[in-house]
Amino acid sequence: MRYWPRGLRSRLVLAFVAVTMAGAGAAAWSSANSAAGALVTSTQQRLTESAVAQVEALAPQVQYPPDQAELDRLARTLGPDTLVRYPDLRPAGAELPAMITDDLRTATATGERVYAQRIVSGGRPWLLIGVPVLRTHPDGSQEPSGIEVYSVHDLSDVQEQIDGLTRSAIGTAALVLVPAVLLALLAARGVLRPVRELRDTARRLADGDLDARSQPHGADELAELTGTVNTMAESVQESMVAMSRMQTEARRFAADVSHELRTPLSTLTAVMEVLTAAAPSMDADARESAQLAIAETRHLVRLVEELMEISRFDSGTAHLRIEEVDLVAAVRECLRIRGWQHEVAVRAPEQLYWRADPRRLDAIVANLVANALRHGRPPVQVSIDSRAGQAEIAVTDSGPGVPDGALDHVFDRFYKADSARSPAAGSGLGLSIAMENARLHGGHLMVENTTDGAQFVLQLPGEGSRR
Amino acid sequence: MPSVLLIEDAPLVRRGLQLALSRHGHHVQVVETGEQGLREIDQAPPDLVVLDLMLPGIDGFEVCRRIRAGSDLPVIMLTARGDDLDVVGGLAAGADDYVVKPAQPAVLDARIRAVLRRSTAEADGVRTHGDLQVDTEALTVTLRGAAVALTPTELRLLLTLSRAPGRVLTRQQLLEDVWEHGYLGDSRLVDNGVMRLRGKIEDDPGRPRYVQTVRGFGYRFGPV
Secondary structure, three states, X not given: OOOOOOOHHHHHHHHHHHHHHHHHHHHHHHHHHHHHHHHHHHHHHHHHHHHHHHHHHHHHHOOOOOOHHHHHHHHHHHOOOEEEEOOOOOOEEOOOHHHOOHHHHHHHHHOOOOEEEEEEEOOEEEEEEEEEEEEEOOOOOEEEEEEEXXXXXXXXXXXXXXXXXXXXXXXHHHHHHHHHHHHHHHHHXXXXXXXXXXXXXXXXXXXXXXXXXXXXXXXXXXXXHHHHHHHHHHHHHHHHHHHHHHHHHHHHHHHHHHHHHHHHHHHHHHHHHHHHHHHHXXXXXXXXXXXXXXXXXXXXXXXXXXXXXXXXXXXXXXXXXXEEEEHHHHHHHHHHHOOOOOOEEEEOOOOEEEEEOHHHHHHHHHHHHHHHHHHOOOOEEEEEEEEOOEEEEEEEOOOOOOOHHHOOOOOOOOOOOOOOOOOOOXXXXXXXXXXXXXXXXXXXXXXXXXXXXXXXXXXXXXOOEEO | OOEEEEEOOOHHHHHXXXXXXXXXXXXXXXXXXXXXXXXXXXXXXXXXXXXXOOOOOOOHHHHHHHHHHHOOOOEEEEEEOOOHHHHHHHHHOOOOEEEEEOOOHHHHHHHHHHHHHOOOOOOOOEEEEOOEEEEOXXXXXXXXXXXXXXXXXXXXXXXHHHOOOOOEEEHHHHHHHHHOOOOOOOHHHHHHHHHHHHHHHOOOOOOOOOEEEEOOOEEEEOOO
8 A cells, every 4th residue: 555645746735734734733732722721820820819818808707626516607608619627527518528639638738828729520620729727826826727628619611711722723723724735736836847847858859859848947956957958858869860861861872873873774775675686696705795794784774773662762752552452363463474473383362352552562472482483492382361450472482491590681681691693693682672562561571481491471461352 | 667756865875765766666866855855846746755854954744744735746754763753743744654764675665656556446436425426437536516635545545445334444454455554554554544534525524424433443434
């Protein structure tokens, strides 16, 4: 169990209110206490003085030693709530012996002084006063006559007044609670506003909004912290800007280079055909040279095309053009126009319509099949299947599979698993482009070695219709 | 021998393509800029224009728009491969087809022949669809008696669609029948062709009466 609230605001308010209430409570309690004390003291003094004055007024008229009748007369004169005692006689007056404590009796009987005592009996406060009756000798000296006068006063009224005082003190303290909470909220807001602003700024920075800053207020520690956060954001922003500029420049350079290469390649492509037609009539050396030039021009054209494609992915300018595509027909057509339909077996439903970019899909499938034919061994099989929310096109060959160390790298740019480059070797960009194309569809491209050979699986998300 | 006007600013590319296309049996006239090309078209109109998009002075898009403003001369654009903006811009400017650079002369030759073939359709007489009259022999189209000027591609598209009113033709079928492209053809050719055709024969191209879109499949003519 957690008793202490977690939020800074509730903690601040609670602490503030607790301190205020403790102060107000202490002040109320001490003032109520001293007022109550003064009230009791003054009441006690007043009653004591009146008792003493009464006894003193009666004392000269009392016969010594008193008899029982004298004692009764004295008690009657003193009025109710009064008890008069003399050692060998029956006490006269009110029936209150139980309340008079032994302490008081002893003190009154032996002393010459007036004694007062407060007790609680029957749930009510009482004031007991014991007055010894003094005998005055003709020479003026005084001695205790042995007569003791006790008077009993009910202090309920006084107690009620004290209770009233206490109640009003508690009420006053409670009234303080409302302004205390308001003040605490105000103070908490003052402290918490910059903290909250800083939190929001930090959150925006974390979300990638590097323009986010906080305005420092005042010159306290929080303002200092705000300044530090702003400085941090600035330096992060500066390095991000520098990095992205460098990245943009590098990408633009790659795109520019590819673009510039395209003009001479256009010329080469145009004339290679003329050269191809003329090659048979050349002598052997010239013919081989022409054939090398033709092959390398084709290679170069493809490399530049793929580089441009990669730079479009890198610069984020590659876009999907989604259509309803019959994946099965698309795969068959892809194989047919490349003359692979007899080398590659297709296992697929009749039709499977899926939302995809047909050109990019063709590029992926062509690349995977070319890869299987080049690096694996026949038979190569393409299987097309769909399940909830996903279409799968798997290309499996019957070769030795991808070497173990190469599995993690086959989609890397310019990575070639077989270092001995065959004449038919690709650019090393084909699988990276296939991967980018799959990602652009929100899909995946995976590779694994099965018992047959290497298997590349293209997964496309979406909902299709099988017919 | 078809006469082709090649507008291309890079001199070596220009000469290379001229050499190669000549071997395919075309009479190739070459010019360096769009301005020269437009003057040449004025003086001695060729059968077809091959137009590079990146030109000094007025660019290929503008040249194409100006050609379209004055005539139905077929235009094939030379564009950067896969640069969607070029392709879309070229088609929107009214090009009939496009070939990506570096262009293989054999491909360019095939496209030139396909575009030129479009004006020769089968002959079977005059067909009337609502306010639209298509004369498949004279290859003329009239809307409420007024002649409509269509490029060969637009005409071939209209003939193909109107041959079977009410039947849905996929973009793929239209690519093969009208543009003679295989599977890898670009369906934007179809969409742009339909858009331009609608602009010429529909009263309200936004709510077409003749060439209707069937979402997810392709296009349908009427039924009117």
